[in-house]
Each structure stands twice: as structure tokens, then as C-alpha cells.
Amino acid sequence: MGLLRRIRTAGRVAEPAPPRPDEQVPQKARQLAGSAQVRCVDAGSCNGCEIEIAAAFNPVYDAERYGARLVASPRHADVALVTGPVTRNMAEPLRRTVAAMGEPRLVVAVGDCAIDCGEFAGGHGVEGAVADVVPVDLTVPGCPPEPAAIVAALRRVTGR
Amino acid sequence: MNAIGYVAVAGQVMAVVIGAPLLTGWMRQVRARLEGRAGPGPLQPWRDVRKLLRKEPITPVGTGPAFRAAPALLVATTVVAAALVPLLSTDTPVSAHADLIVVVALIALGTLALALAGLDTGTAFGGMGASREMTVASLVEPTLLLSVFALSIPAGTTNIPAIVSSAAHAPARLASPAGLLAIAALAVAILAETGRIPVDNPSTHLELTMIHEAMVLEYAGPDLALVELGAQMRLTLLLGLLSSLFAPWGIATSASWAALAVALALLAAKVLLLGAVLAAAEVFWAKVRLFRVPELLAGSFLLALLAVTASYFLNGAA
Numbered sequence: 001m002g003l004l005r006r007i008r009t010a011g012r013v014a015e016p017a018p019p020r021p022d023e024q025v026p027q028k029a030r031q032l033a034g035s036a037q038v039r040c041v042d043a044g045s046c047n048g049c050e051i052e053i054a055a056a057f058n059p060v061y062d063a064e065r066y067g068a069r070l071v072a073s074p075r076h077a078d079v080a081l082v083t084g085p086v087t088r089n090m091a092e093p094l095r096r097t098v099a100a101m102g103e104p105r106l107v108v109a110v111g112d113c114a115i116d117c118g119e120f121a122g123g124h125g126v127e128g129a130v131a132d133v134v135p136v137d138l139t140v141p142g143c144p145p146e147p148a149a150i151v152a153a154l155r156r157v158t159g160r
Numbered sequence: 161m162n163a164i165g166y167v168a169v170a171g172q173v174m175a176v177v178i179g180a181p182l183l184t185g186w187m188r189q190v191r192a193r194l195e196g197r198a199g200p201g202p203l204q205p206w207r208d209v210r211k212l213l214r215k216e217p218i219t220p221v222g223t224g225p226a227f228r229a230a231p232a233l234l235v236a237t238t239v240v241a242a243a244l245v246p247l248l249s250t251d252t253p254v255s256a257h258a259d260l261i262v263v264v265a266l267i268a269l270g271t272l273a274l275a276l277a278g279l280d281t282g283t284a285f286g287g288m289g290a291s292r293e294m295t296v297a298s299l300v301e302p303t304l305l306l307s308v309f310a311l312s313i314p315a316g317t318t319n320i321p322a323i324v325s326s327a328a329h330a331p332a333r334l335a336s337p338a339g340l341l342a343i344a345a346l347a348v349a350i351l352a353e354t355g356r357i358p359v360d361n362p363s364t365h366l367e368l369t370m371i372h373e374a375m376v377l378e379y380a381g382p383d384l385a386l387v388e389l390g391a392q393m394r395l396t397l398l399l400g401l402l403s404s405l406f407a408p409w410g411i412a413t414s415a416s417w418a419a420l421a422v423a424l425a426l427l428a429a430k431v432l433l434l435g436a437v438l439a440a441a442e443v444f445w446a447k448v449r450l451f452r453v454p455e456l457l458a459g460s461f462l463l464a465l466l467a468v469t470a471s472y473f474l475n476g477a478a
């Protein structure tokens with residue numbers, strides 16, 4: 001009963017949808033037509049980016065309303081959200097994860113670390129940025145990027 | 161008569177195939193609204209299917225015929241079951257073959273195909289999901305059979321259309337103790353068979369807690385579209401069967417176009433209502449621990465057994 005009252009008083013917590021981002025939709029994303037299954041790969045991040053990704057899928061930002069959904073297997077996924085600088089031990093798993101995804105597939109580098117190693121540049125365990133290991137289609141800058149920026153990138157992929 | 165009968169069969173199959181993703185989308189939407197989300201809209205599962213059909217098919221190295229045949233087999237068994245089960249009309253050209261045991265066996269065949277496919281991938285999670293699915297299935301199939309037997313005793317036959325039409329003419333029978341026990345047992349069995357909370361969580365990302373999802377982790381592209389469509393069709397079919405058995409009002413018992421149209425509208429309304437209730441219940445429930453699942457299913461089997469006993473002693477023996 002307590003839960004029922006909470007549901008009634010909370011009502012709708014999702015923020016009104018911001019206008020659709022007007023940047024170029026990547027060519028490959030056109031074929032997805034409003035539906036993108038997302039697989040997160042932590043290639044060595046500090047987990048700050050993961051927290052923001054989790055926030056992008058919470059009821060307030062609600063990335064699911066634009067057709068993006070987190071899935072459990074790279075085989076089901078169209079989009080890989082890669083965070084963090086790629087560490088030596090994660091370089092091969094990252095390559096394999098992206099290889100396991102069917103075409104058309106997109107790789108989105110989330111966070112400054114994923115784009116140019118950011119905070120961890122020059123670390124002894126760092127292999128390089130994500131683009132050094134797998135081809136990257138979209139980037140989301142920020143340390144960590146705001147959930148709204150992650151949602152905007154996902155909307156460019158789903159086109160909604 | 162015959163034309164209407166064939167249209168009824170085609171209508172049932174089309175309603176299940178086209179309606180299944182819509183039902184799933186509707187349930188996700190209800191759930192999203194209760195969680196305070198905006199939700200992607202009820203058409204989203206169809207968008208997912210359309211996208212998956214356009215994707216590149218992948219056959220993982222080392223998989224054999226069981227892996228490749230399972231998606232088609234899952235959908236095919238469900239289509240046949242949808243043609244047999246009385247969803248719109250109890251008077252169709254195939255209704256004489258719509259035996260309860262055939263329908264349950266068809267559903268079990270789909271489950272078995274998917275479990276074999278899970279084993280065939282050779283991954284740890286595939287095998288684990290298959291073993292869990294078969295554990296659940298071995299407890300669920302007898303419950304499905306028994307709970308409908310409770311209704312078949314007063315009707316004197318295991319032919320589902322005959323059970324439904326006799327119940328439609330004597331609705332008081334459904335409110336009897338046997339009927340109520342059978343509803344409860346069948347509802348739990350359907351939750352388990354379709355992998356919903358509290359037995360399995362369809363939206364989990366944790367491989368260790370998966371049952372159904374763990375078997376299909378390796379599917380991609382068009383095969384995945386078939387697997388997802390098959391799972392959604394089974395949910396629609398079983399909810400439709402539940403509503404036909406326990407709320408048979410409006411189902412066409414004679415061959416007429418008007419009755420068929422009314423039956424279609426009422427079927428959609430009943431299944432959507434059941435779906436909304438299920439989605440709302442899932443917001444309130446948590447998944448039970450895997451080792452408690454057999455207790456839950458044994459409980460529902462017991463309810464079904466009581467239903468059969470009550471049905472036999474209270475009105476069947478007369």
C-alpha cells in the first residue's frame with residue numbers, strides 16, 4: 001500500500017523531452033530506425049562514467065523513451081557504449097565484444113578517458129584511447145559527461 | 161460456415177502474431193508509467209523486430225542444427241497452438257483436433273527446442289539457462305495439464321473448444337471452488353512458462369539470475385527477432401487461453417461474422433487487461449530466489465491437484 005501511495009504522489013518524474021539534437025545522424029544509425037539495443041563496456045574507467053550512464057536510463061532522463069534499451073549480450077546489441085581508457089587487459093575483450101556485434105554496429109566513446117585517455121594518459125597499464133583499439137562512430141566528451149549528453153548521443157543513434 | 165471457420169483460424173493466428181509485440185509494448189508502457197517514466201510507446205517491440213530483421217545474421221562458431229532450427233521451431237509450434245486454441249471461436253475446422261494434451265505438448269516442444277539451442281552454444285550460461293528452463297518446465301507442464309483437467313471433468317472431454325463452449329453456457333461452474341483453484345494454479349504456471357516475475361525477470365542483465373534470457377544470449381539479428389517474437393507470442397497465446405477458459409464470454413460459439421468481430425474485440429480487451437494487471441503486479445513483486453521457485457511451482461501444482469479433486473467429487477461424479 002505504501003508503494004501505491006508513492007506511485008500516486010510521485011506521478012511522472014521523467015523530465016519533458018528536450019528538442020531532438022540536430023547534429024548529423026551517423027549513416028549506419030539510419031538503418032536502426034528508432035530502436036537501439038545498448039551494451040556497456042567498461043574498458044578501464046573510474047566508474048564515474050558508469051554512474052552517469054545508469055543515470056541516463058533512470059526515470060528522470062529515461063533514455064528508454066527514445067528507443068534505446070540496455071541488453072545483456074553483445075550479440076543483441078547495436079551500440080557499444082565504451083567508457084574509460086582501454087587498459088592492456090581490456091583491449092582484447094573490447095575487440096572481441098565489438099566483433100561479436102552484428103552489422104550495422106556503432107561504437108560510442110563515453111567520457112574524456114575514452115576519447116583521449118583523459119586523466120589516465122600515460123599510465124603504465126593504459127593501452128590507448130578507444131579509437132586506437134576499435135573504430136569509434138560517436139564521442140561524448142566530459143569527465144564525466146552529463147546524463148543529458150549521453151541521452152543526446154543515444155538520440156542521434158535512434159533518430160528519435 | 162466453412163469460410164467463416166477458416167477466417168476464424170486465420171484471425172486467431174494473425175491476432176497472436178501481430179498482437180504479441182503490441183501486448184509486450186503495452187505492458188512495458190504500463191510499467192514505465194507506474195515507474196514515473198515516459199516510456200517508449202507500445203510500438204517499440206515492432207521497431208525492435210524490424211531492426212533485428214535488417215541486421216546481419218550471425219551463426220556462432222561451433223553451433224549446430226539445434227541452434228539454427230530452434231527459433232523457427234519456437235515460432236512454428238506457437239503458430240500451430242494459436243490456430244488450435246479457441247481464442248476467437250470454438251467452432252473452427254480444426255477445433256476437433258484442439259486437444260489439451262496436444263496444445264501443452266506443442267508448448268513444451270518450443271521450450272525444449274530453445275533449451276537444446278542453449279546447450280548447443282556450448283557456453284556456460286547457455287547450458288545453465290537450459291538446465292534451469294527444463295527444471296521449471298518439468299514442474300510447469302503437469303500443472304498446465306492438471307489445472308485444465310479440473311475444467312475438463314465437468315465438460316467430459318479434453319477438447320479445449322468443447323470445454324470453453326460448455327463453460328460459456330454454464331458460467332456458474334467457473335465460480336465453483338474447483339474453478340477458482342484451477343485459475344490460481346494456471347495463472348502461476350503461465351507466469352513460470354512465459355518467464356515473468358516472480359519466476360524469471362525478462363529485463364535482467366545479470367547472467368547468474370537468468371533463465372530464459374541465458375539460453376538466447378548467443379542469438380543475433382533475424383534469429384533473435386524470431387526468438388523474441390516467439391516468446392511474446394507464447395505470452396499472448398497463454399493469456400488468451402487463460403481468458404478463454406475462465407472468462408469465455410463473447411467467444412464465438414457459432415459461425416457468424418458478427419460473433420467473430422465481437423470475439424476479436426473482446427479478446428483484445430481481455431488480453432490487454434490481463435497484460436496491464438500483470439505489468440502492474442510486476443512493479444510490486446520481486447523475483448523469488450531460484451531455489452524457492454520449485455516451492456512456488458509445487459504449490460501451484462498442489463492447487464491444480466486440489467482443483468481436479470474438488471471438481472471430481474463436487475460435481476464430476478454425478
Ligand code: SF4
Nearest residue numbers: 045046048111112113
Ligand atoms: S572520463 Fe572521468 S569519470 Fe569517466 S572514466 Fe574517465 S576519469 Fe572517470
